[in-house]
Amino acid sequence: MNTLEIRDLQVRVADEEETGILKGANLVIRAGEIHALMGPNGSGKSTLSYALMGHPRYVVTGGDILLNGESILGLAPDERARRGLFLAMQYPVAISGVTLYSFLRAAVSARRGYGQRAHESDGEHRRSPLIPGREFRQEVRAEMAKLEMDRTFLRRYLNEGFSGGEKKRAEILQLALLKPEFAILDETDSGLDIDALRIVAASVNRLQRELNMGLLIITHYQRILNYIHPDFVHIFYEGQIVKSDGAKLAKKLEAEGYDWVREQFV
Ligand SMILES: Nc1ncnc2c1ncn2[C@@H]1O[C@H](COP(=O)(O)OP(=O)(O)OP(=O)(O)O)[C@@H](O)[C@H]1O
Numbered sequence: 486m487n488t489l490e491i492r493d494l495q496v497r498v499a500d501e502e503e504t505g506i507l508k509g510a511n512l513v514i515r516a517g518e519i520h521a522l523m524g525p526n527g528s529g530k531s532t533l534s535y536a537l538m539g540h541p542r543y544v545v546t547g548g549d550i551l552l553n554g555e556s557i558l559g560l561a562p563d564e565r566a567r568r569g570l571f572l573a574m575q576y577p578v579a580i581s582g583v584t585l586y587s588f589l590r591a592a593v594s595a596r597r598g599y600g601q602r603a604h605e606s607d608g609e610h611r612r613s614p615l616i617p618g619r620e621f622r623q624e625v626r627a628e629m630a631k632l633e634m635d636r637t638f639l640r641r642y643l644n645e646g647f648s649g650g651e652k653k654r655a656e657i658l659q660l661a662l663l664k665p666e667f668a669i670l671d672e673t674d675s676g677l678d679i680d681a682l683r684i685v686a687a688s689v690n691r692l693q694r695e696l697n698m699g700l701l702i703i704t705h706y707q708r709i710l711n712y713i714h715p716d717f718v719h720i721f722y723e724g725q726i727v728k729s730d731g732a733k734l735a736k737k738l739e740a741e742g743y744d745w746v747r748e749q750f751v
């Protein structure tokens with residue numbers, strides 16, 4: 486069975502004097518499981534998501550990350566993505582000059598192995614580097630329709646001038662096309678209006694079922710968990726998971742905040 490395992494992960498930020506941000510995080514996500522990760526601002530949730538994806542500024546100083554039993558610490562972010570790991574970022578970056586369409590087409594082509602050498606009976610030859618435009622356009626339009634995204638976004642530069650909610654929807658469009666085995670959604674709910682949250686959640690649920698995807702949903706609010714039902718809820722505090730339980734833990738946090746967590750762990 487596919488698993489994503491975070492083992493005693495310790496991470497610090499490159500060029501920063503301060504001590505580590507992640508101080509021994511442990512978590513196992515199996516295929517098909519939905520995990521919610523909640524925790525106060527600055528506790529290290531996004532740091533965890535960057536470290537999982539291989540962001541170069543987040544230096545792993547101890548522990549390991551295993552994808553299907555194999556360490557991925559030595560892999561670049563694009564190699565991790567090719568192996569089926571995906572991150573919807575809390576703050577998606579804009580890239581001027583690169584249209585959403587060409588960005589998606591390049592990413593999907595890489596994930597599906599276009600451009601790699603293929604062995605044929607008549608010798609080795611290079612496959613086309615990109616998924617055929619016609620085929621891809623059809624696919625991307627179908628996914629955009631499900632997300633109720635206007636097609637004109639394809640011609641715009643990646644995230645440039647996108648509203649907060651539009652950026653989050655574009656992240657989920659990537660998820661739908663890249664079809665990962667494990668996806669981390671870092672505050673995808675923040676910035677979405679009430680209708681958009683429902684639409685995005687429906688897409689995430691559908692994909693999760695179709696792909697039997699393992700999900701890590703980072704959020705501050707119970708609301709998204711009304712739509713995407715977590716099997717486990719974890720509290721992240723000062724660089725590690727300090728408590729795990731079922732969905733009721735999110736309700737307790739919503740009602741009581743984090744004071745009781747702080748009191749327990751000072
Ligand atoms: N690139 C960086 N440079 C300096 N400090 C950083 C960097 N990245 C993270 N930190 C620090 O590490 C701590 C954890 O940050 P992180 O973004 O992981 O928190 P978070 O749990 O995602 O918070 P939030 O709920 O506000 O999104 C914070 O104190 C933050 O300032």
Ligand SMILES: [Mg+2]
Nearest residue numbers: 530531532575
């Ligand atoms: Mg964060």
